[in-house]
Amino acid sequence: MSEKFDVKLDEKHYIPDPRIKAEAWTRDYETTYGEFLNDPEKFWGDIAGELEWIRPWDRVREWSYPYARWFTNAQLNITSNCLDRHVLNHRRTKAALIWRGEDGEERIFTYRQLAREVNRFANGLKSLGVQKGDRVCIYMPLVPEQIVAMLACARIGAVHSVVFGGFGVSALNARIHDAEAKIVITADIGVRRGKTIPLKGIVEDAIINAPSVERVVVLRREEPQVELLPEMEVDYHELMEGADRTCSPEVMDAEDPLFILYTSGSTGAPKGIVHTCGGYMVGTYYTTRHVFDIKENDIYWCTADPGWITGHSYGVYGPLAVGATIVAAEVTPDYPDPGSYWKIIDDLGVTIFYTAPTAIRMFMKHGETWPQQYDLSSLRILGSVGEPLNPEAFEWYYHVIGCGRCPIVDTWWQTETGMQMITTMVGEPMKPGFAGKSIPGVIADVVDRNGNPVPPGTGGFLVIKEPWPAMLRTVYKNDERYRKYWSTIPGYYAAGDLAVKGEDGYIMVIGRADDLIIVAGHNIGTAEVESALVSHQAVAEAAVIGKPDPVKGNTIKAFVILRTGFSPSEKLTSELTYHVRKTLGPIAMPSEIEFVERLPKTRSGKIMRRVLKAQEMGMDPGDISTLEE
Numbered sequence: 001m002s003e004k005f006d007v008k009l010d011e012k013h014y015i016p017d018p019r020i021k022a023e024a025w026t027r028d029y030e031t032t033y034g035e036f037l038n039d040p041e042k043f044w045g046d047i048a049g050e051l052e053w054i055r056p057w058d059r060v061r062e063w064s065y066p067y068a069r070w071f072t073n074a075q076l077n078i079t080s081n082c083l084d085r086h087v088l089n090h091r092r093t094k095a096a097l098i099w100r101g102e103d104g105e106e107r108i109f110t111y112r113q114l115a116r117e118v119n120r121f122a123n124g125l126k127s128l129g130v131q132k133g134d135r136v137c138i139y140m141p142l143v144p145e146q147i148v149a150m151l152a153c154a155r156i157g158a159v160h161s162v163v164f165g166g167f168g169v170s171a172l173n174a175r176i177h178d179a180e181a182k183i184v185i186t187a188d189i190g191v192r193r194g195k196t197i198p199l200k201g202i203v204e205d206a207i208i209n210a211p212s213v214e215r216v217v218v219l220r221r222e223e224p225q226v227e228l229l230p231e232m233e234v235d236y237h238e239l240m241e242g243a244d245r246t247c248s249p250e251v252m253d254a255e256d257p258l259f260i261l262y263t264s265g266s267t268g269a270p271k272g273i274v275h276t277c278g279g280y281m282v283g284t285y286y287t288t289r290h291v292f293d294i295k296e297n298d299i300y301w302c303t304a305d306p307g308w309i310t311g312h313s314y315g316v317y318g319p320l321a322v323g324a325t326i327v328a329a330e331v332t333p334d335y336p337d338p339g340s341y342w343k344i345i346d347d348l349g350v351t352i353f354y355t356a357p358t359a360i361r362m363f364m365k366h367g368e369t370w371p372q373q374y375d376l377s378s379l380r381i382l383g384s385v386g387e388p389l390n391p392e393a394f395e396w397y398y399h400v401i402g403c404g405r406c407p408i409v410d411t412w413w414q415t416e417t418g419m420q421m422i423t424t425m426v427g428e429p430m431k432p433g434f435a436g437k438s439i440p441g442v443i444a445d446v447v448d449r450n451g452n453p454v455p456p457g458t459g460g461f462l463v464i465k466e467p468w469p470a471m472l473r474t475v476y477k478n479d480e481r482y483r484k485y486w487s488t489i490p491g492y493y494a495a496g497d498l499a500v501k502g503e504d505g506y507i508m509v510i511g512r513a514d515d516l517i518i519v520a521g522h523n524i525g526t527a528e529v530e531s532a533l534v535s536h537q538a539v540a541e542a543a544v545i546g547k548p549d550p551v552k553g554n555t556i557k558a559f560v561i562l563r564t565g566f567s568p569s570e571k572l573t574s575e576l577t578y579h580v581r582k583t584l585g586p587i588a589m590p591s592e593i594e595f596v597e598r599l600p601k602t603r604s605g606k607i608m609r610r611v612l613k614a615q616e617m618g619m620d621p622g623d624i625s626t627l628e629e
């Protein structure tokens with residue numbers, strides 16, 4: 001797809017009740033944005049000053065293109081801000097975490113209780129020899145222990161790499177391998193739609209050729225308990241049992257790594273995005289507070305699993321840093337019925353709800369009668385993330401769920417950005433289809449290939465023009481890949497998304513410009529699925545494209561050339577689908593496989609996926625001068 005396209009912009013907008021603006025943390029967007037532009041370092045320094053540091057910074061920002069350092073020489077521990085700070089103030093007995101299981105089980109942790117769990121588990125990890133800088137892989141279901149494990153790593157300065165519990169053996173193996181994880185923390189099972197997923201079994205297979213792994217910690221949820229392998233596997237609760245309730249926070253430099261999170265790349269190998277302690281803390285704290293306009297009595301629910309960046313930044317670190325009550329639930333939006341989310345909102349009185357467009361579109365499909373069975377009047381603010389919130393979905397979310405009362409924050413950001421970058425701040429006019437403007441603290445724009453801003457209504461590349469505190473610092477063991485973010489469009493951070501700006505500066509994000517497919521809000525690299533397919537003995541070559549889907553945004557279609565001796569059959573189709581499911585996990589499964597004789601390629605042998613896509617959708621393939629045949 002070329003960047004040259006024109007979009008007819010619908011100028012429809014909604015103006016929220018003026019009281020919302022009058023009471024918001026960011027009362028006046030334009031003024032705040034002006035203050036930021038006037039003195040970015042003062043802006044970010046003031047925000048950082050609201051948090052606790054062991055040692056203050058010398059400089060707010062040091063920028064040596066393309067490398068930034070934030071809060072230089074400052075020392076901190078993010079868990080002191082997420083936990084200790086609240087335990088020592090009026091939030092000591094406030095609920096930090098309300099967890100719901102699929103069967104309705106509920107567990108509540110006050111800030112004091114959560115801090116204690118984290119400290120004990122941190123001591124447990126230490127007893128296994130985990131030290132500052134060691135990588136720990138967390139492959140768990142969405143249970144409180146997953147959050148405890150993350151915070152415990154942060155407490156002792158270990159770098160966590162959370163891998164989503166829906167990933168399969170080889171995806172997990174690749175992530176453990178790349179990070180050289182010393183410890184893997186898992187559970188016997190995850191629960192999804194009434195079925196169990198054998199996480200421990202998957203870990204056993206995934207660590208076969210991962211010599212870095214010394215021990216596996218297993219949270220046993222099922223009775224009778226699964227057997228643990230002596231020497232290698234340790235029971236989560238046994239590790240906690242003898243452990244001391246206090247663990248002093250490791251002194252971290254602001255630029256020390258906090259975590260690695262893998263995201264799909266346009267090559268086969270996932271990229272380990274590295275985030276650091278200081279800037280990430282400040283960026284997620286600030287955006288959580290201002291974008292969600294979170295107040296002391298809010299009950300905040302981000303539906304994302306901590307296996308994704310949304311779960312890290314807005315399911316765990318951001319909301320705990322502001323001292324919020326967070327809801328976490330091991331539930332699926334349509335199980336046991338499409339009322340499961342609305343029931344939780346009703347039961348717990350959720351006030352701020354943050355979810356993905358794919359879920360909203362699925363709810364639309366099931367109709368209004370489901371939400372109408374529940375009392376959703378507690379809701380105050382609605383959020384969306386992960387892919388474009390199309391105008392139809394916006395309208396439905398706004399009217400059916402928010403009853404025309406709640407501002408919608410459609411937040412654009414990425415694993416790499418660490419924090420939200422573009423949205424419509426609460427109280428500002430909302431335009432369906434448009435995420436909004438740069439959040440104060442961020443300078444986003446839409447430009448052409450050379451970095452020149454494009455006129456309103458013309459498509460271009462979404463870029464960030466100045467560094468921001470929560471930005472990625474590198475790609476683990478692949479700094480060249482990091483530099484590429486800043487060199488594709490000279491001088492700017494290129495997000496890899498196509499976007500359009502309206503006359504008023506509002507930004508509409510169109511979608512990816514590269515070989516990533518967003519399926520139900522999850523980033524999947526075409527190359528990952530292709531290499532999973534060719535790892536099957538029947539497959540010679542494969543090409544994968546995203547096909548627009550009314551609910552999931554996209555589904556995956558694979559074109560496959562078979563090796564001689566194999567012929568197309570339904571059996572083979574399901575075998576290949578299952579093969580991808582097993583290697584990468586259910587989210588990467590193709591929903592369609594077409595057997596072909598040839599694939600369109602460039603002279604240099606690169607598969608031209610856009611030609612396949614155009615053909616599939618009956619569109620003009622655009623420039624095919626590089627096509628071989």
Ligand code: PRX
Nearest residue numbers: 385386387388410411412413414415509523
């Ligand atoms: O294409 C954009 C889309 O999701 C990509 C980032 O994916 P990931 O790193 O997995 O992080 C997702 C959660 C932050 C972006 O490059 N995206 C994310 N939010 C939006 C979006 N597209 C349009 N509108 C959004 N609000």
